[in-house]
Amino acid sequence: MSDNTVRIAGILVDSFFPLLKAGLLYTVPLTIISFVLGLFVAFITATVRILDIKPFAKIAEFYVWIIRGTPLLVQLFIIFYGLPSLGITIDAFISAIIGFTLSVGAYSSEIIRAAILSVSKGQWEAAHALGISKKQALIHIIVPQAIKFAIPPLSNSFISLVKDTSLAASITYTEMFRVAQQITARTYEPLWMYTEVAVIYLMFCTVLNILQTKMEILFERSGN
Amino acid sequence: MIKMENVNKSFGKLEVLKNINLEVKQGEVVCIIGPSGSGKSTLLRSLNHLERITDGRVYIDGELLDERKNDKDITNLSPESISKICSELGMVFQRFNLFSNKTVLENVTLAPIIVKKVHKTESTEYALELLEKVGLSDKKDEYPSNLSGGQQQRVAIARALAMKPKIMLFDEPTSALDPELVSEVLDVMKELAKEGMTMIVVTHEMGFAKEVANRIIFMDKGEIIEEGKPESIFNNPKEVRTKAFLSKIL
Ligand SMILES: Nc1ncnc2c1ncn2[C@@H]1O[C@H](COP(=O)(O)OP(=O)(O)OP(=O)(O)O)[C@@H](O)[C@H]1O
Ligand SMILES: [Mg+2]
Numbered sequence: 005m006s007d008n009t010v011r012i013a014g015i016l017v018d019s020f021f022p023l024l025k026a027g028l029l030y031t032v033p034l035t036i037i038s039f040v041l042g043l044f045v046a047f048i049t050a051t052v053r054i055l056d057i058k059p060f061a062k063i064a065e066f067y068v069w070i071i072r073g074t075p076l077l078v079q080l081f082i083i084f085y086g087l088p089s090l091g092i093t094i095d096a097f098i099s100a101i102i103g104f105t106l107s108v109g110a111y112s113s114e115i116i117r118a119a120i121l122s123v124s125k126g127q128w129e130a131a132h133a134l135g136i137s138k139k140q141a142l143i144h145i146i147v148p149q150a151i152k153f154a155i156p157p158l159s160n161s162f163i164s165l166v167k168d169t170s171l172a173a174s175i176t177y178t179e180m181f182r183v184a185q186q187i188t189a190r191t192y193e194p195l196w197m198y199t200e201v202a203v204i205y206l207m208f209c210t211v212l213n214i215l216q217t218k219m220e221i222l223f224e225r226s227g228n
Numbered sequence: 229m230i231k232m233e234n235v236n237k238s239f240g241k242l243e244v245l246k247n248i249n250l251e252v253k254q255g256e257v258v259c260i261i262g263p264s265g266s267g268k269s270t271l272l273r274s275l276n277h278l279e280r281i282t283d284g285r286v287y288i289d290g291e292l293l294d295e296r297k298n299d300k301d302i303t304n305l306s307p308e309s310i311s312k313i314c315s316e317l318g319m320v321f322q323r324f325n326l327f328s329n330k331t332v333l334e335n336v337t338l339a340p341i342i343v344k345k346v347h348k349t350e351s352t353e354y355a356l357e358l359l360e361k362v363g364l365s366d367k368k369d370e371y372p373s374n375l376s377g378g379q380q381q382r383v384a385i386a387r388a389l390a391m392k393p394k395i396m397l398f399d400e401p402t403s404a405l406d407p408e409l410v411s412e413v414l415d416v417m418k419e420l421a422k423e424g425m426t427m428i429v430v431t432h433e434m435g436f437a438k439e440v441a442n443r444i445i446f447m448d449k450g451e452i453i454e455e456g457k458p459e460s461i462f463n464n465p466k467e468v469r470t471k472a473f474l475s476k477i478l
Binding site: 124126127129130131132133134135136137140144145148149 | 276277278307311312314315317318319321323325326327328329330338339342343384387388391
């Protein structure tokens, strides 16, 4: 083995645990917090639009339009670098949470809306005929049935989010990718370092894929 | 119990109901027959706001449910009072529409619990009574997807009855069933008729109509063409269109 191979192997081994640690301590929490908050926003956005609650339905539509029509990276830049000009300074972590939450909220609201709309119209009609209000119908009948349709696409969003959190590196938040950048700056081995961090993302996503499959089987079995 | 005055309904340019006048008295069983697309379902559905009429008036149990002029609502009714009036009506659909995420028993108890705030034990007790009546006590913990069409439709009837409606609306309740399952549903409906329930039944089951109905209404192209006692409609139809329709299906 040449000296260089040994050197690179050493760098990879030395950096593996710092990277994994950054992944578990920063990437994972950022993903989970943004996703949970995002789902909450998404659910409200979808409900407001489905029930056509004025004037919120229009606001929700506008919000989805803006977020889906502009790059996530640009949104993060506006929040982190732009808002300070208005005297609003938000630290990198919170900026990232806000950016990702808004993004998940908009995209997932479309998923939830589609899932709700794919529940057969007969279910709404039967509820109406029994005097059940739209709100109660959503809670007791429609949403429980829609979950089954929403889980596969929501799992995909979650997996995308794990990868998208690497954008937070560009607003100085030290998650896994930024740690990789920092190590690269010291070692000058971009090919190996970025490949290594790619492999760790791949590990995370593979675990999530397995969980997704498990969850889908579970919901398939639980009937309806 | 039910009164429709000069009711018109259009979907865009398509006129589906044309100047319908109809009265149904307490305890009456009225069967509506007519070719496909004649507006039978639309008539039924405008009795509980599943469709909104574009013109005319609808009264349920003496109370004004809908009044429209040129598609403008002129009733000023709150959603609560509309839902209260509608709750006098039970409806049974062609495709059953049981709540697929709920068991048979939950299907029957749900509306009384969340709409009428009936206590769960009380509501369960009554639901079991109703399931007994439609012959399905042993299926109470099944999900709808595990039942045959005939069983699902009987659960749907029990579910509607759980709200103690004064009037039952049936929209082709047996059309989606395999032939051998039709009679189990018709039997339940006959039983209801015998108990004096006011019923409006859209059906292609002429045997049932003859046997149970007090009155037959024949509709075509959005109009009530002819109505009368089963004997007179089936044996001596007066209108050409009625004759043509009956000769095709009898
Ligand atoms: N939501 C709707 N939008 C547009 N047109 C509709 C709608 N619902 C019904 N129609 C039309 O209204 C007409 C009457 O329909 P309706 O379902 O009341 O007929 P029907 O007598 O019940 O027929 P069938 O025996 O096939 O059930 C049909 O031409 C139908 O295509
Ligand atoms: Mg019909």
